[in-house]
Amino acid sequence: MKLYDLVQVLIVGGAILVSALYALGRVAPNLRGRCAMWLQRSSQPLWIKNIGKKIATDSGGCGSGCDTCGSCAPKQSGVPSQALEVMDKAPFSR
Amino acid sequence: MNMSASPQNTARRVALVGNPNCGKTALFNLLTGSHQKVANYAGVTVERKEGRCLLPSQRALQVLDLPGAYSLAATSLDEAITRDVCLGKVAGEAKPDLIICVVDATNLRLHLRFVLELRQLGLPMILALNMGDAAARRGIRIDVPQLQRALDMPVVETIAVRRNGADTLLAALDGLLPPEPQALPADADLHARVRQILADCVAIPRRTAVIDDALDRWALHPVWGLVILATVMFFMFQAVFSWAAPVMDLIKSLVESLGQAVFTLLPEGLLRSLLIEGVIAGAGSVLVFLPQILFLFLFILVLEESGYLPRAAFLLDRLMVGAGLTGRSFIPLLSGFACAIPGIMATRTIQDERDRLVTILVTPLMTCSARLPVYALLIGAFIPAQPVLGLFNLQGLVLFALYVAGVASALLVAWVMKYLRRERVEHALLLELPSYRLPNPRDIAIGLWERASIFLRRVGTIILSLTVLLWFLSSFPAPPPGALQPAIDYSLAGRIGHALQYVFAPLGFNWQICIALVPGLAAREVAVSALATVYALSATSEDAAAQLVPLITAQWSVATALSLLAWYVFAPQCLSTLAVIRRETNSWKTMAAATVYLFALAYAASFITYQIASRLL
Numbered sequence: 245m246k247l248y249d250l251v252q253v254l255i256v257g258g259a260i261l262v263s264a265l266y267a268l269g270r271v272a273p274n275l276r277g278r279c280a281m282w283l284q285r286s287s288q289p290l291w292i293k294n295i296g297k298k299i300a301t302d303s304g305g306c307g308s309g310c311d312t313c314g315s316c317a318p319k320q321s322g323v324p325s326q327a328l329e330v331m332d333k334a335p336f337s338r
Numbered sequence: 339m340n341m342s343a344s345p346q347n348t349a350r351r352v353a354l355v356g357n358p359n360c361g362k363t364a365l366f367n368l369l370t371g372s373h374q375k376v377a378n379y380a381g382v383t384v385e386r387k388e389g390r391c392l393l394p395s396q397r398a399l400q401v402l403d404l405p406g407a408y409s410l411a412a413t414s415l416d417e418a419i420t421r422d423v424c425l426g427k428v429a430g431e432a433k434p435d436l437i438i439c440v441v442d443a444t445n446l447r448l449h450l451r452f453v454l455e456l457r458q459l460g461l462p463m464i465l466a467l468n469m470g471d472a473a474a475r476r477g478i479r480i481d482v483p484q485l486q487r488a489l490d491m492p493v494v495e496t497i498a499v500r501r502n503g504a505d506t507l508l509a510a511l512d513g514l515l516p517p518e519p520q521a522l523p524a525d526a527d528l529h530a531r532v533r534q535i536l537a538d539c540v541a542i543p544r545r546t547a548v549i550d551d552a553l554d555r556w557a558l559h560p561v562w563g564l565v566i567l568a569t570v571m572f573f574m575f576q577a578v579f580s581w582a583a584p585v586m587d588l589i590k591s592l593v594e595s596l597g598q599a600v601f602t603l604l605p606e607g608l609l610r611s612l613l614i615e616g617v618i619a620g621a622g623s624v625l626v627f628l629p630q631i632l633f634l635f636l637f638i639l640v641l642e643e644s645g646y647l648p649r650a651a652f653l654l655d656r657l658m659v660g661a662g663l664t665g666r667s668f669i670p671l672l673s674g675f676a677c678a679i680p681g682i683m684a685t686r687t688i689q690d691e692r693d694r695l696v697t698i699l700v701t702p703l704m705t706c707s708a709r710l711p712v713y714a715l716l717i718g719a720f721i722p723a724q725p726v727l728g729l730f731n732l733q734g735l736v737l738f739a740l741y742v743a744g745v746a747s748a749l750l751v752a753w754v755m756k757y758l759r760r761e762r763v764e765h766a767l768l769l770e771l772p773s774y775r776l777p778n779p780r781d782i783a784i785g786l787w788e789r790a791s792i793f794l795r796r797v798g799t800i801i802l803s804l805t806v807l808l809w810f811l812s813s814f815p816a817p818p819p820g821a822l823q824p825a826i827d828y829s830l831a832g833r834i835g836h837a838l839q840y841v842f843a844p845l846g847f848n849w850q851i852c853i854a855l856v857p858g859l860a861a862r863e864v865a866v867s868a869l870a871t872v873y874a875l876s877a878t879s880e881d882a883a884a885q886l887v888p889l890i891t892a893q894w895s896v897a898t899a900l901s902l903l904a905w906y907v908f909a910p911q912c913l914s915t916l917a918v919i920r921r922e923t924n925s926w927k928t929m930a931a932a933t934v935y936l937f938a939l940a941y942a943a944s945f946i947t948y949q950i951a952s953r954l955l
Contacts, residue, residue: 256608
């Protein structure tokens with residue numbers, strides 16, 4: 245096999261692998277989250293932890309994590325947990 | 339006013355609170371350097387945003403931007419978020435250290451009531467008297483020191499749309515925390531208090547602006563108002579096709595040149611095929627539609643900033659109520675023209691749970707910007723660019739008709755849902771009409787930049803990655819020795835396409851379209867890039883990257899193209915939208931119902947379109 249053939253197989257293989265991982269992470273954000281947690285375990289080397297941190301922090305604008313919309317929705321702010329149910333109508337006892 | 343020392347001065351968290359559309363998010367952007375969406379209507383912000391601001395003394399400040407609320411007695415989900423943050427009811431989050439009450443200086447009669455109510459929180463407060471420039475133009479004079487005394491809190495003037503418009507607020511925030519204002523008695527009549535304060539501190543020559551009244555006589559007229567609305571929408575879609583054409587041609591020629599350069603540089607092999615037939619043909623074919631998307635958003639942003647949209651909601655209220663929706667559904671549905679996701683999230687402003695659910699279920703029918711590349715590709719290929727009545731462009735007319743089809747189908751589905759649930763209760767529309775405003779060129783430019791970044795990010799990430807994967811599936815396994823058909827016929831994607839054709843043949847879809855529908859589920863535009871890749875791999879010509887339009891024109895019938903257009907009007911080809919429906923309704927069942935009804939509608943509409951068109955054309 246010529247050197248060029250080897251190089252092109254490596255480049256094409258790498259591009260397909262990266263694309264597959266990226267698309268899977270976008271379409272299945274929960275799976276990506278679990279992978280990120282596994283990569284960030286204390287027993288892992290630092291460079292693997294960094295990879296885990298990178299894929300964990302990359303989430304969609306609506307907070308669903310998939311981001312296939314390209315963050316069409318407003319950016320989520322610091323703490324994502326919000327009460328989505330109207331709890332009580334009268335906040336003060338009068 | 340004296341400010342008292344407080345141990346909390348070291349780590350301050352301040353919350354921007356106020357009525358909707360008083361400029362909280364504009365002020366937040368000015369303080370933190372963020373680019374959060376602002377527009378001239380109530381209900382743009384539906385969740386809390388957090389940012390950091392550096393004070394003149396170099397101390398950092400945490401700033402919370404909260405959804406607009408009329409009262410702490412929340413009646414909708416967005417108001418509940420504001421109430422919970424102010425009352426410290428959010429788990430793991432303390433109350434803010436300081437409340438910045440933002441009020442619209444031109445509308446103090448409405449906004450001061452909430453300020454008085456907020457005094458009962460027992461938190462230090464500063465009043466930001468926003469839009470002072472607009473108030474001055476209308477001849478409104480405010481005695482600020484007197485207002486400070488009446489409200490028992492520091493009052494600073496801000497103009498959130500000016501570069502240095504928050505300097506006085508920053509100076510006030512840099513000082514010590516003001517003392518908590520004295521709470522009013524529990525049985526105090528807040529409206530009477532507001533009337534008294536206005537009488538003591540504010541001189542208002544007229545309640546509304548002269549220009550607003552003059553414009554509203556036409557814009558809200560039951561007949562002329564609708565004519566104006568239809569003209570504005572019609573003009574918008576004509577312009578999207580006509581004005582974007584030169585820039586689109588330029589991008590197209592650049593993509594072609596790039597394809598030819600790669601073809602000359604690289605020897606035949608996998609890498610060249612991936613770059614030309616995968617990356618350049620696929621992602622390049624979607625990139626061409628950037629100018630059309632930007633022109634569409636230019637119109638949407640100008641309309642949002644001008645204050646015209648709530649008037650349109652008012653005009654369409656009767657129609658919406660007849661269809662089982664409410665005038666409040668208008669803004670979420672309109673947001674759906676950009677993307678269904680913010681549209682679905684904007685339904686948090688709808689108080690009635692059933693109205694909210696119906697709006698969530700029909701929002702995916704609004705024509706989002708991701709459909710535009712698909713529509714533009716098919717219209718460009720099959721509809722001639724001929725003038726109609728010497729005035730209109732036929733392509734623009736068809737695009738307008740597709741948008742109308744989306745709106746009409748949303749209204750029809752809402753009407754069916756109303757009929758099925760047998761509800762006859764009508765909810766009155768209570769909507770604040772903001773003053774008309776000339777759009778700020780800087781805000782428009784930032785909005786367009788944001789949309790361009792979002793689109794380019796999509797092209798560079800999800801669209802590119804799925805196109806590369808599709809190229810792989812369309813290239814392997816290699817054809818057997820002596821194969822007569824194009825290689826793609828023997829590939830995995832080719833086999834999947836041929837298998838799916840049994841299901842989609844009654845709609846007139848060939849196997850190439852069937853392949854494109856699968857990755858198109860992740861993002862609608864991927865269907866365009868997928869078609870480009872599939873046809874590039876099927877073609878023998880060396881410059882296949884540039885030939886999608888002539889290829890589909892030659893190989894598809896007009897009936898097939900119309901059928902595919904009908905499919906895209908209805909089909910929920912967007913996983914993110916389905917995910918957000920589940921998240922906002924907290925129900926897998928609702929998401930499944932939305933998916934099933936939308937696919938069923940898409941199949942039925944395509945089937946009818948194809949069967950009729952193939953007989954007539």
